[in-house]
Amino acid sequence: xxxxxxxxxxxxxxxxDVCAQPALVSxxxxxxxxxGLAPVFKALGDPVRLRLLSMIGARExxxxxxxxxxxxFDLSQPTISHHLKxxxxxxxxxxxxxxxxxxxxxVPAALDRMAxxxxxxxx
Amino acid sequence: xxxxxxxxxxxxxxxxDVCAQPALVSxxxxxxxxxGLAPVFKALGDPVRLRLLSMIGARExxxxxxxxxxxxFDLSQPTISHHLKxxxxxxxxxxxxxxxxxxxxxVPAALDRMAxxxxxxxx
DNA sequence: TCCCTGCATCGACAGCCGTCTATGCAGATC
DNA sequence: GATCTGCATAGACGGCTGTCGATGCAGGGA
Numbered sequence: 001x002x003x004x005x006x007x008x009x010x011x012x013x014x015x016x017d018v019c020a021q022p023a024l025v026s027x028x029x030x031x032x033x034x035x036g037l038a039p040v041f042k043a044l045g046d047p048v049r050l051r052l053l054s055m056i057g058a059r060e061x062x063x064x065x066x067x068x069x070x071x072x073f074d075l076s077q078p079t080i081s082h083h084l085k086x087x088x089x090x091x092x093x094x095x096x097x098x099x100x101x102x103x104x105x106x107v108p109a110a111l112d113r114m115a116x117x118x119x120x121x122x123x
Numbered sequence: 124x125x126x127x128x129x130x131x132x133x134x135x136x137x138x139x140d141v142c143a144q145p146a147l148v149s150x151x152x153x154x155x156x157x158x159g160l161a162p163v164f165k166a167l168g169d170p171v172r173l174r175l176l177s178m179i180g181a182r183e184x185x186x187x188x189x190x191x192x193x194x195x196f197d198l199s200q201p202t203i204s205h206h207l208k209x210x211x212x213x214x215x216x217x218x219x220x221x222x223x224x225x226x227x228x229x230v231p232a233a234l235d236r237m238a239x240x241x242x243x244x245x246x
Numbered sequence: 247t248c249c250c251t252g253c254a255t256c257g258a259c260a261g262c263c264g265t266c267t268a269t270g271c272a273g274a275t276c
Numbered sequence: 277g278a279t280c281t282g283c284a285t286a287g288a289c290g291g292c293t294g295t296c297g298a299t300g301c302a303g304g305g306a
Contacts (some may be wrong), residue, residue, distance in 0.1 A: 008240025011162040025180025034170035045165030047157035079265055081284055100273055100282055118238035120231040202295055204254055223252055223303055
Protein backbone atom coordinates (compact mmCIF):
# COMPACT_ATOMS: atom_id res chain seq x y z
CA UNK A 1 0.00 0.00 0.00
CA UNK A 2 2.88 2.32 0.82
CA UNK A 3 0.38 4.94 1.81
CA UNK A 4 1.02 8.03 3.86
CA UNK A 5 2.00 7.03 7.38
CA UNK A 6 0.04 8.71 10.11
CA UNK A 7 2.10 7.38 12.98
CA UNK A 8 5.66 6.41 13.74
CA UNK A 9 7.10 3.00 14.53
CA UNK A 10 8.99 2.45 17.76
CA UNK A 11 12.23 2.29 15.92
CA UNK A 12 11.63 5.73 14.51
CA UNK A 13 10.50 7.04 17.88
CA UNK A 14 13.29 5.64 19.97
CA UNK A 15 15.97 5.91 17.33
CA UNK A 16 17.14 2.47 18.34
CA ASP A 17 17.99 -0.23 15.91
CA VAL A 18 16.74 -3.77 16.17
CA CYS A 19 20.23 -4.99 16.90
CA ALA A 20 20.81 -2.50 19.70
CA GLN A 21 18.16 -3.42 22.23
CA PRO A 22 18.83 -4.33 25.81
CA ALA A 23 16.33 -6.64 27.42
CA LEU A 24 13.55 -4.99 29.34
CA VAL A 25 14.89 -6.42 32.57
CA SER A 26 18.58 -5.69 32.08
CA UNK A 27 18.17 -2.10 33.17
CA UNK A 28 15.24 0.22 33.87
CA UNK A 29 13.94 1.73 30.66
CA UNK A 30 13.23 5.44 30.53
CA UNK A 31 9.96 7.19 29.86
CA UNK A 32 10.70 7.76 26.18
CA UNK A 33 11.48 4.12 25.49
CA UNK A 34 8.41 2.99 27.43
CA UNK A 35 6.20 5.39 25.50
CA GLY A 36 7.57 4.00 22.27
CA LEU A 37 7.27 0.33 23.15
CA ALA A 38 3.88 0.33 24.86
CA PRO A 39 1.83 0.98 21.68
CA VAL A 40 3.38 -2.07 20.04
CA PHE A 41 2.41 -4.32 22.93
CA LYS A 42 -0.98 -2.64 22.98
CA ALA A 43 -1.39 -3.57 19.32
CA LEU A 44 -0.70 -7.16 20.31
CA GLY A 45 -3.19 -6.95 23.18
CA ASP A 46 -6.29 -7.86 21.23
CA PRO A 47 -7.36 -11.43 20.41
CA VAL A 48 -8.49 -10.54 16.89
CA ARG A 49 -5.19 -8.86 16.09
CA LEU A 50 -3.24 -11.78 17.54
CA ARG A 51 -5.12 -14.17 15.29
CA LEU A 52 -4.62 -11.90 12.28
CA LEU A 53 -0.89 -11.75 12.98
CA SER A 54 -0.77 -15.49 13.41
CA MET A 55 -2.68 -16.11 10.20
CA ILE A 56 -0.35 -13.85 8.24
CA GLY A 57 2.80 -15.29 9.76
CA ALA A 58 1.77 -18.90 9.42
CA ARG A 59 0.85 -18.56 5.77
CA GLU A 60 3.01 -20.39 3.32
CA UNK A 61 4.62 -17.71 1.18
CA UNK A 62 4.31 -15.10 3.90
CA UNK A 63 1.57 -13.13 2.21
CA UNK A 64 -2.16 -13.08 2.80
CA UNK A 65 -4.88 -11.30 0.90
CA UNK A 66 -7.31 -9.29 3.02
CA UNK A 67 -10.19 -11.23 1.54
CA UNK A 68 -8.76 -14.36 3.19
CA UNK A 69 -8.49 -12.60 6.55
CA UNK A 70 -12.09 -11.42 6.72
CA UNK A 71 -13.89 -14.72 6.31
CA UNK A 72 -12.60 -16.55 9.43
CA PHE A 73 -13.97 -13.87 11.73
CA ASP A 74 -17.52 -13.08 12.69
CA LEU A 75 -16.76 -9.41 12.26
CA SER A 76 -17.49 -6.80 9.63
CA GLN A 77 -14.95 -6.04 6.92
CA PRO A 78 -14.27 -2.48 8.22
CA THR A 79 -13.47 -3.90 11.65
CA ILE A 80 -10.86 -6.26 10.20
CA SER A 81 -9.49 -3.37 8.17
CA HIS A 82 -9.22 -1.34 11.36
CA HIS A 83 -7.27 -4.06 13.16
CA LEU A 84 -4.92 -4.46 10.22
CA LYS A 85 -4.30 -0.74 10.31
CA UNK A 86 -3.41 -0.89 14.00
CA UNK A 87 -0.93 -3.71 13.37
CA UNK A 88 0.55 -1.83 10.42
CA UNK A 89 0.96 1.40 12.36
CA UNK A 90 2.68 -0.56 15.10
CA UNK A 91 5.21 -1.69 12.51
CA UNK A 92 4.32 -5.36 12.95
CA UNK A 93 3.00 -5.95 9.44
CA UNK A 94 3.33 -4.36 6.03
CA UNK A 95 0.98 -4.23 3.08
CA UNK A 96 1.17 -3.97 -0.67
CA UNK A 97 -1.50 -3.52 -3.28
CA UNK A 98 -1.35 -5.69 -6.39
CA UNK A 99 -4.21 -5.03 -8.74
CA UNK A 100 -7.50 -5.28 -6.98
CA UNK A 101 -6.14 -7.05 -3.91
CA UNK A 102 -4.08 -5.94 -0.94
CA UNK A 103 -1.57 -8.37 0.53
CA UNK A 104 -0.24 -8.27 4.08
CA UNK A 105 2.99 -9.77 5.39
CA UNK A 106 4.93 -9.84 8.64
CA VAL A 107 7.81 -7.57 9.59
CA PRO A 108 9.98 -10.23 11.27
CA ALA A 109 12.46 -7.70 12.65
CA ALA A 110 9.70 -5.99 14.62
CA LEU A 111 8.53 -9.26 16.15
CA ASP A 112 12.07 -10.33 16.99
CA ARG A 113 12.69 -6.98 18.59
CA MET A 114 9.75 -7.40 20.93
CA ALA A 115 10.75 -10.98 21.65
CA UNK A 116 14.25 -9.85 22.56
CA UNK A 117 12.86 -7.26 24.94
CA UNK A 118 10.88 -9.88 26.84
CA UNK A 119 13.52 -12.56 27.06
CA UNK A 120 15.04 -12.82 30.51
CA UNK A 121 18.82 -13.34 30.52
CA UNK A 122 20.02 -16.44 32.36
CA UNK A 123 21.42 -14.64 35.36
CA UNK B 124 0.65 -11.43 49.25
CA UNK B 125 -0.70 -14.74 47.99
CA UNK B 126 -4.12 -13.25 47.99
CA UNK B 127 -7.22 -14.61 46.34
CA UNK B 128 -6.81 -14.61 42.56
CA UNK B 129 -9.61 -12.96 40.67
CA UNK B 130 -8.34 -13.92 37.24
CA UNK B 131 -6.51 -16.75 35.56
CA UNK B 132 -3.11 -16.74 33.93
CA UNK B 133 -2.73 -17.77 30.30
CA UNK B 134 -1.11 -21.00 31.32
CA UNK B 135 -4.15 -21.89 33.36
CA UNK B 136 -6.50 -20.81 30.60
CA UNK B 137 -4.78 -22.54 27.75
CA UNK B 138 -3.54 -25.50 29.70
CA UNK B 139 -0.26 -25.14 27.90
CA ASP B 140 3.10 -25.31 29.58
CA VAL B 141 5.87 -22.84 28.98
CA CYS B 142 7.91 -25.50 27.25
CA ALA B 143 5.09 -26.54 24.92
CA GLN B 144 4.34 -23.38 23.02
CA PRO B 145 4.54 -23.05 19.27
CA ALA B 146 5.51 -19.66 17.97
CA LEU B 147 2.67 -17.36 17.05
CA VAL B 148 3.67 -17.55 13.41
CA SER B 149 4.26 -21.28 13.13
CA UNK B 150 0.57 -22.00 12.76
CA UNK B 151 -2.65 -20.00 13.16
CA UNK B 152 -3.69 -19.86 16.79
CA UNK B 153 -7.29 -20.54 17.67
CA UNK B 154 -9.78 -18.25 19.37
CA UNK B 155 -9.21 -19.74 22.81
CA UNK B 156 -5.45 -19.28 22.69
CA UNK B 157 -5.82 -15.74 21.38
CA UNK B 158 -8.28 -14.86 24.14
CA GLY B 159 -5.81 -16.17 26.69
CA LEU B 160 -2.74 -14.45 25.32
CA ALA B 161 -4.19 -11.06 24.48
CA PRO B 162 -4.69 -9.92 28.10
CA VAL B 163 -1.02 -10.53 28.83
CA PHE B 164 0.08 -8.37 25.91
CA LYS B 165 -2.53 -5.84 26.93
CA ALA B 166 -0.96 -5.72 30.38
CA LEU B 167 2.35 -4.93 28.67
CA GLY B 168 0.71 -2.27 26.54
CA ASP B 169 1.03 0.61 28.99
CA PRO B 170 4.17 2.73 29.42
CA VAL B 171 3.82 2.89 33.20
CA ARG B 172 3.50 -0.89 33.49
CA LEU B 173 6.45 -1.41 31.16
CA ARG B 174 8.59 0.80 33.36
CA LEU B 175 7.36 -0.96 36.51
CA LEU B 176 8.22 -4.33 35.01
CA SER B 177 11.62 -3.05 33.94
CA MET B 178 12.34 -1.59 37.37
CA ILE B 179 11.44 -4.85 39.08
CA GLY B 180 13.38 -6.99 36.64
CA ALA B 181 16.48 -4.85 36.60
CA ARG B 182 16.72 -4.70 40.37
CA GLU B 183 19.67 -6.45 41.93
CA UNK B 184 18.18 -9.21 44.06
CA UNK B 185 15.06 -9.40 41.95
CA UNK B 186 12.79 -7.86 44.52
CA UNK B 187 11.44 -4.33 44.81
CA UNK B 188 9.39 -2.74 47.56
CA UNK B 189 6.29 -0.89 46.42
CA UNK B 190 7.53 2.22 48.18
CA UNK B 191 10.47 2.28 45.75
CA UNK B 192 8.15 1.94 42.77
CA UNK B 193 5.90 4.86 43.64
CA UNK B 194 8.48 7.63 43.89
CA UNK B 195 9.83 7.58 40.31
CA PHE B 196 6.39 8.27 38.87
CA ASP B 197 4.34 11.42 38.89
CA LEU B 198 1.30 9.35 39.74
CA SER B 199 -0.72 8.66 42.86
CA GLN B 200 -0.03 5.62 45.00
CA PRO B 201 -3.40 3.99 44.17
CA THR B 202 -2.63 4.30 40.48
CA ILE B 203 0.70 2.49 40.87
CA SER B 204 -1.05 -0.12 42.99
CA HIS B 205 -3.60 -0.57 40.20
CA HIS B 206 -0.90 -1.12 37.57
CA LEU B 207 0.90 -3.63 39.78
CA LYS B 208 -2.37 -5.50 40.16
CA UNK B 209 -2.81 -5.66 36.38
CA UNK B 210 0.70 -7.05 35.95
CA UNK B 211 0.13 -9.55 38.75
CA UNK B 212 -3.18 -10.77 37.33
CA UNK B 213 -1.47 -11.21 33.98
CA UNK B 214 0.97 -13.55 35.69
CA UNK B 215 3.97 -11.38 34.88
CA UNK B 216 4.91 -10.53 38.45
CA UNK B 217 4.35 -11.94 41.90
CA UNK B 218 4.20 -10.30 45.31
CA UNK B 219 4.91 -11.16 48.92
CA UNK B 220 4.27 -9.25 52.11
CA UNK B 221 7.03 -9.11 54.68
CA UNK B 222 6.12 -7.08 57.70
CA UNK B 223 4.92 -3.67 56.71
CA UNK B 224 6.25 -3.83 53.18
CA UNK B 225 5.15 -5.66 50.05
CA UNK B 226 7.82 -6.90 47.65
CA UNK B 227 7.31 -7.59 43.96
CA UNK B 228 9.40 -9.83 41.70
CA UNK B 229 9.30 -11.06 38.13
CA VAL B 230 7.88 -14.37 36.93
CA PRO B 231 10.61 -15.15 34.37
CA ALA B 232 8.72 -18.10 32.88
CA ALA B 233 5.84 -15.84 31.91
CA LEU B 234 8.12 -13.37 30.18
CA ASP B 235 10.01 -16.11 28.38
CA ARG B 236 6.76 -17.61 27.25
CA MET B 237 5.67 -14.38 25.60
CA ALA B 238 9.12 -13.91 24.10
CA UNK B 239 8.95 -17.38 22.61
CA UNK B 240 5.60 -16.64 21.07
CA UNK B 241 6.93 -13.59 19.28
CA UNK B 242 10.17 -15.04 18.01
CA UNK B 243 10.10 -15.79 14.30
CA UNK B 244 11.73 -19.07 13.31
CA UNK B 245 14.54 -18.74 10.76
CA UNK B 246 12.60 -20.20 7.86
C1' DT C 247 -4.57 1.00 73.46
C1' DC C 248 -3.68 4.40 70.26
C1' DC C 249 -1.51 6.07 66.44
C1' DC C 250 1.40 5.99 62.41
C1' DT C 251 2.93 3.95 58.07
C1' DG C 252 2.57 1.13 53.84
C1' DC C 253 -0.41 -0.65 50.67
C1' DA C 254 -5.00 -2.13 48.71
C1' DT C 255 -9.73 -1.15 47.55
C1' DC C 256 -13.75 1.81 46.34
C1' DG C 257 -16.34 4.95 43.62
C1' DA C 258 -16.25 8.45 40.18
C1' DC C 259 -15.09 10.41 35.80
C1' DA C 260 -12.90 11.62 31.33
C1' DG C 261 -10.84 9.68 27.42
C1' DC C 262 -9.82 5.72 24.59
C1' DC C 263 -11.17 1.44 21.92
C1' DG C 264 -13.66 -2.05 19.39
C1' DT C 265 -17.55 -2.42 16.75
C1' DC C 266 -21.03 -1.15 13.54
C1' DT C 267 -23.35 1.07 9.16
C1' DA C 268 -22.72 4.14 5.50
C1' DT C 269 -19.77 5.89 2.21
C1' DG C 270 -15.64 6.67 -0.74
C1' DC C 271 -12.08 5.17 -3.86
C1' DA C 272 -9.12 2.38 -6.97
C1' DG C 273 -8.70 -1.27 -10.22
C1' DA C 274 -10.85 -4.50 -13.45
C1' DT C 275 -14.35 -5.65 -16.77
C1' DC C 276 -17.88 -4.81 -19.97
C1' DG D 277 -18.23 5.62 -19.52
C1' DA D 278 -20.85 2.48 -16.53
C1' DT D 279 -20.64 -0.88 -13.25
C1' DC D 280 -18.85 -4.23 -10.12
C1' DT D 281 -15.54 -5.78 -6.61
C1' DG D 282 -12.05 -5.28 -2.89
C1' DC D 283 -10.60 -2.50 0.57
C1' DA D 284 -10.18 1.91 3.31
C1' DT D 285 -12.27 5.79 5.68
C1' DA D 286 -15.85 8.47 8.31
C1' DG D 287 -18.91 9.00 11.97
C1' DA D 288 -21.44 7.16 15.86
C1' DC D 289 -21.90 4.65 20.10
C1' DG D 290 -21.38 1.60 24.22
C1' DG D 291 -18.00 -0.37 27.11
C1' DC D 292 -13.48 -0.46 28.88
C1' DT D 293 -9.31 1.89 31.12
C1' DG D 294 -6.21 5.04 33.47
C1' DT D 295 -6.45 8.32 36.83
C1' DC D 296 -7.87 10.52 40.99
C1' DG D 297 -9.34 11.41 46.15
C1' DA D 298 -11.27 9.04 49.96
C1' DT D 299 -11.23 5.20 52.71
C1' DG D 300 -10.03 0.63 54.70
C1' DC D 301 -6.86 -2.53 56.67
C1' DA D 302 -2.69 -4.84 58.48
C1' DG D 303 1.59 -4.44 60.89
C1' DG D 304 4.79 -2.03 64.03
C1' DG D 305 5.93 1.05 67.74
C1' DA D 306 5.09 4.19 71.67
